[in-house]
Amino acid sequence: MIPPLVPVPKGLAKPTDKLCDSCAALKLTPQDFVVRPGTEYLVRYSTTNVQQFGLVEDVKEKSLHCPLCRLVLRALGLGVPDEEAGVPLEVIFRWSTDGPPPYRNELHQIVHRHVVREINIGIQRQGGGVCDYHSRLDTRFRLGILANDAPTRSKSFFSRVIKDQIDFNLVRNWISICNERHKNCAGVHRALDPVKFTDVVDEIRSFRVIDVVDKCITLAPRSCQYAALSYVWGQAQPFWSSRSNIVQLEKPGALVLPENHDKIPLTIRDAILVVKELGMRYLWVDSLCIIQDDGDRMQTIEKIHVVFGASALTITAASGVNANAGLPGVHAGTDRSQLIVEIQPGFRLVLRPTKQNYTSASMYYTRGWMFQEQSLAKRNLIFIGGQVSYTCTMSNECREDEVSEDRHANPKALEWFNSSGEEETIREAEHMMSEYSDRLLTYEQDIYHAFDATITVFQRVLNANLCHGIPDVFVDWFLLWEPHALQKRRSITPSWSWSGWTGKSLPTVCENSATCSSSAFRSEEKRSTWIVWYQRTAHDSHECVRINSTRTPSEDSAATQRIQACFTFTCSQTLPTLRTLIVGKISVGISVLATLTVLYVHISFPS
Known part of the structure; x- marks a missing residue:
C-alpha cells in the first residue's frame, strides 16, 4: 500500500555547516x-x-x-x-x-x-x-x-523525498486505493442526478475525446472512462478542432503528425502522457474535443458540468499562466527540488509546503469558470507547486512529498468524512458562494453562466432554486451576507445579492445560528419569519410570482397575524402591489440561475 521510500540525496551538508x-x-x-x-x-x-x-x-x-x-x-x-x-x-x-x-x-x-x-x-x-x-x-x-x-516503525505522515520526475507508480497507487475503498467516488457527480443520468454520449451530441492510444480525436464510445483536462488558456495560441480539420484529426496518428503535434500546447501534450501513464485511453480537452466553429459548440459549452461531472478523473493544470506552461514533473529533468538540510547525520529536516501555499499566486484559482470544474471533480489530479497531488470526494489529499496513503485509506476517517450529512448542507452552500464570489471573470455577463453547474448541487443539497445566487427557500437568511473587503458594484446584477458585487462575499447563516441543518432552518422559518417573498417576471411587468417557501399561503397569514403585535403598521397584506420598477423595457442578461430578474418583498405601510 505504501511504496518504498526514496533514498535521501547525498551531499546535503556543506563543509562549513554548523548549527549556530x-x-x-x-x-x-x-x-x-x-x-x-x-x-x-x-x-x-x-x-x-x-x-x-x-x-x-x-x-x-x-x-x-x-x-x-x-x-x-x-x-x-x-x-x-x-x-x-x-x-x-x-x-x-x-x-x-x-x-x-x-x-x-x-x-x-x-x-x-x-x-x-x-x-x-x-x-x-x-x-x-x-x-x-x-x-x-x-x-x-x-x-x-x-x-x-523518523524514529518510528510507521512512516505515515512524515515527509517523503521526491524525484525530479513524477513516480506514476505512486499516482496509480492513490487511484487504486480510491477505486478499492471509496465506493462513493465511483459513477457520476451527484450534480448530474445519478438516478436519471444514463451516459454522457446521450447528454451531449457528438461528444468527442482524444484517443491516446490511436493518437487521434474520436467520438466517445458508450460507458467511456475518460479524464477531463481543466486548465487556463491564457495568451497561448490554441490549436483547435474546426469543421475544416476534424476529418483529418480523426484519423489514427493525426495528433503526432508534425504539422499538428507542434501546434498543440504543452499542457495538453503533457496531459496526454499522463493519461497513458495511468493506463487510461481517453482524454477530453475543450479546444480539441469541441469543434469551435460548429453549431453544436454552445450545446457542449452549456453542458460543461456534464463533461466534468461524468469524467472518471479531472486533471488540473494549476501551475503556469497559459496552456504552454506544461505539467511539472511529467518530463525528466524538471526542477522539483526540495529544500532539505542536515542537522546532523541521520537527522534531516525539510520544508513542507501545502497546496494552499501556491493557490493564492496561481492564475488558475482566480478564474470563475474554473470553479465549477473543480466543484465537479470527484477524483482530481492536481499539478501545482512543482508537484502532483490527488484528492477525491471521500478523502484527504495525497501528496508526493508526504507519506499520506494511510490518510487516504483509513476506513474510520471515511466514515467520519461522510457522517456530517445534513448538518453541513448550509455550510456547504455558504462555502460555494464565498469561494465563487472571489473569482474573476473576463466578461461580467458570465457571472451566472460560470456558476450554472452549481444550481443542481443547490437543488439537491438544499432542495432549493437560486434567484441571483440566493437560495429561494432561505431568502431571509442568505441575504445576510457581508463583504470580505472593499467591493466594486456589478451593475448588471441586483445589489442585494452577493452576485451584485465583485470581490469575496461571506454568507453568515451558520455564524448567526446554533445549527447548520437545512431542516432546522426550515422549521425556524415557519416559526419566526413573516415576510412573503415574490419575484417579478420582468422589470416592466406587474406580474409577480411567489418564490419557493416552506410555508403555505395559509401559514403566511398565520405568520403575519402572529407578528402583528410587534409592529404599529399593518402586516396583513401578503400579495404585492401592482406596480412596475421601471417605465419602458430594458435588456437584462438572463441565465438558468436568474430566470426571474427582481426579488420583491411586500410590506404594507399605512398611508
Missing part, C-alpha cells in the same frame, strides 16, 4: 518530531507557546553557515525585510501536530490521533507587534523530519 548557538540551544532530536505517549493533548495547531527564534537580520547572517537558519529563511522568503517602520522584525515558531483525519467513536465523539510534530514558522515586530509582511506572506511553511529519519 541559538539553534544548538534548541537541542532538537528526531524524537521531538513524534507525538509521544502522554502528549496526545497537543492540538493540531496551537497559538500558545510561541517561541522567539531570533531577529531576521541575525537569521540572514547566520544562514550562511547554520543549516537550520538557512531552512527558516527559505520558509519566510528570501525577500523578507529586516525591519518595518524602523522596528526590527523577529522570527517566531510554534509546534503543531498532524495525523489521520478525525473519526467518530462508538459514543459518537470526535476522535483525533496526533502522530507527527512539525515546526510552524512566523514573523512579527520585535516585542510582539503584527507586521505587514506577515499579513502579505501567503506561504505558510512547516518544517518536518524526513520519513527516512
Whole structure:
C-alpha cells in the first residue's frame, strides 16, 4: 500500500555547516518530531507557546553557515525585510501536530490521533507587534523530519523525498486505493442526478475525446472512462478542432503528425502522457474535443458540468499562466527540488509546503469558470507547486512529498468524512458562494453562466432554486451576507445579492445560528419569519410570482397575524402591489440561475 521510500540525496551538508548557538540551544532530536505517549493533548495547531527564534537580520547572517537558519529563511522568503517602520522584525515558531483525519467513536465523539510534530514558522515586530509582511506572506511553511529519519516503525505522515520526475507508480497507487475503498467516488457527480443520468454520449451530441492510444480525436464510445483536462488558456495560441480539420484529426496518428503535434500546447501534450501513464485511453480537452466553429459548440459549452461531472478523473493544470506552461514533473529533468538540510547525520529536516501555499499566486484559482470544474471533480489530479497531488470526494489529499496513503485509506476517517450529512448542507452552500464570489471573470455577463453547474448541487443539497445566487427557500437568511473587503458594484446584477458585487462575499447563516441543518432552518422559518417573498417576471411587468417557501399561503397569514403585535403598521397584506420598477423595457442578461430578474418583498405601510 505504501511504496518504498526514496533514498535521501547525498551531499546535503556543506563543509562549513554548523548549527549556530541559538539553534544548538534548541537541542532538537528526531524524537521531538513524534507525538509521544502522554502528549496526545497537543492540538493540531496551537497559538500558545510561541517561541522567539531570533531577529531576521541575525537569521540572514547566520544562514550562511547554520543549516537550520538557512531552512527558516527559505520558509519566510528570501525577500523578507529586516525591519518595518524602523522596528526590527523577529522570527517566531510554534509546534503543531498532524495525523489521520478525525473519526467518530462508538459514543459518537470526535476522535483525533496526533502522530507527527512539525515546526510552524512566523514573523512579527520585535516585542510582539503584527507586521505587514506577515499579513502579505501567503506561504505558510512547516518544517518536518524526513520519513527516512523518523524514529518510528510507521512512516505515515512524515515527509517523503521526491524525484525530479513524477513516480506514476505512486499516482496509480492513490487511484487504486480510491477505486478499492471509496465506493462513493465511483459513477457520476451527484450534480448530474445519478438516478436519471444514463451516459454522457446521450447528454451531449457528438461528444468527442482524444484517443491516446490511436493518437487521434474520436467520438466517445458508450460507458467511456475518460479524464477531463481543466486548465487556463491564457495568451497561448490554441490549436483547435474546426469543421475544416476534424476529418483529418480523426484519423489514427493525426495528433503526432508534425504539422499538428507542434501546434498543440504543452499542457495538453503533457496531459496526454499522463493519461497513458495511468493506463487510461481517453482524454477530453475543450479546444480539441469541441469543434469551435460548429453549431453544436454552445450545446457542449452549456453542458460543461456534464463533461466534468461524468469524467472518471479531472486533471488540473494549476501551475503556469497559459496552456504552454506544461505539467511539472511529467518530463525528466524538471526542477522539483526540495529544500532539505542536515542537522546532523541521520537527522534531516525539510520544508513542507501545502497546496494552499501556491493557490493564492496561481492564475488558475482566480478564474470563475474554473470553479465549477473543480466543484465537479470527484477524483482530481492536481499539478501545482512543482508537484502532483490527488484528492477525491471521500478523502484527504495525497501528496508526493508526504507519506499520506494511510490518510487516504483509513476506513474510520471515511466514515467520519461522510457522517456530517445534513448538518453541513448550509455550510456547504455558504462555502460555494464565498469561494465563487472571489473569482474573476473576463466578461461580467458570465457571472451566472460560470456558476450554472452549481444550481443542481443547490437543488439537491438544499432542495432549493437560486434567484441571483440566493437560495429561494432561505431568502431571509442568505441575504445576510457581508463583504470580505472593499467591493466594486456589478451593475448588471441586483445589489442585494452577493452576485451584485465583485470581490469575496461571506454568507453568515451558520455564524448567526446554533445549527447548520437545512431542516432546522426550515422549521425556524415557519416559526419566526413573516415576510412573503415574490419575484417579478420582468422589470416592466406587474406580474409577480411567489418564490419557493416552506410555508403555505395559509401559514403566511398565520405568520403575519402572529407578528402583528410587534409592529404599529399593518402586516396583513401578503400579495404585492401592482406596480412596475421601471417605465419602458430594458435588456437584462438572463441565465438558468436568474430566470426571474427582481426579488420583491411586500410590506404594507399605512398611508
